[in-house]
Amino acid sequence: MGESEIEIRLLESADEMAAVGTMFQQVWGSVTPLVETELLCAIAHSGGYVIGAFDAANIVGASFGFLGRHDGQEALHSHVTGILPGVQHTGVGRAIKEHQRAWAAERGIGWITWTFDPLVRRNAWFNIEVLHADVAEYLENFYGSMGDAINGDDDSDRLLIAWPTDPSAERRPAPAGTTTIEIATPDDIVRLRRTDPAAAADWRRRVRTELGEALESGGVVTGFTRDGSYQVAVPA
Structure with missing residues (x-):
């Protein structure tokens, strides 16, 4: 399945919202x-963002979001x-992000924000090296216990x-007078949680301390390596 075969469109009906929840x-x-379902209906009706990605009539991806603020802008x-x-890994994720960017830009919205688990390498690579997005903040135990698979x-x-949302905008540069450190991540944290929860917890504490403290002290994430390490410019 190629990206060109996928249709991404805004959703409106309750049946469509229910399909998103099931997926x-x-x-x-x-x-x-x-x-x-009712929350998705409310978000869409009040001007938020709810889309489905379809392969023919089958929903294979979805995304929803709401309006907020970042750096003083909408x-x-x-x-x-x-x-x-x-x-996954067929370009659908990139297509959804580009759809979000176009939707927001058409409405004069300057930023798209989202969160991801810093231990998940594929997401770190996608966000930092593919999209060239900025890491704005480390959020400790942000959602509390989630308990899903x-x-x-x-x-x-x-x-x-x-x-x-401006494609010409550049990533936030590292400030002058910094040195670059690397902070490693586990190879596959999702598998490690199942096979060795203690090791997974050790990785969580290690990255929380190293990356969280680096960002708190004014560090800037400048890259993510192929072998799974954050590159962070920190004050020298």
Whole structure:
């Protein structure tokens, strides 16, 4: 399946919103819905963002977000984006992000923000090296206990990402007088949570301390390496 075969469109009906909720449960392996149909209906009707990605009549991805603020400007906060495992790594995620950017830009919205688990390498690579988005903040145990098949019983630490809707905007530069450090991540944190929860917890504490403190002290994430390390410019 190629990206060109996928149709991404805004959703309106309750049936479409229910399909999004069901798909999210499949992606996260959750018994309870990640989002209720009525909330998605309210977000869409009040000017928020709710889309589905379709392969013919089948929904294979979805995303929703609401309006917020970043750096003093209006932002679209993309709260949840999910793609079925069978179509991951086919360009659908990039297509959804580009759709978000176009939707926000048409409405004069300057930023798109979202969160991701700093231990998940593929997401770090996508956000930092593919989209060239900024890491704005380290959020410790941001959502509390989540308990789904992906997050398990791990703390829900997140990085807040900020992506300008102006494609010509450059990533926030490292300030002068800094040195670059590298902060490693586990090879596959989702598998490690299942096979060795103690090791997964050790990784969480290590990255929370190293990356969280680096950002708190004024450090700037400047890259993410192929072998899974954050490159951070920190005050010398």
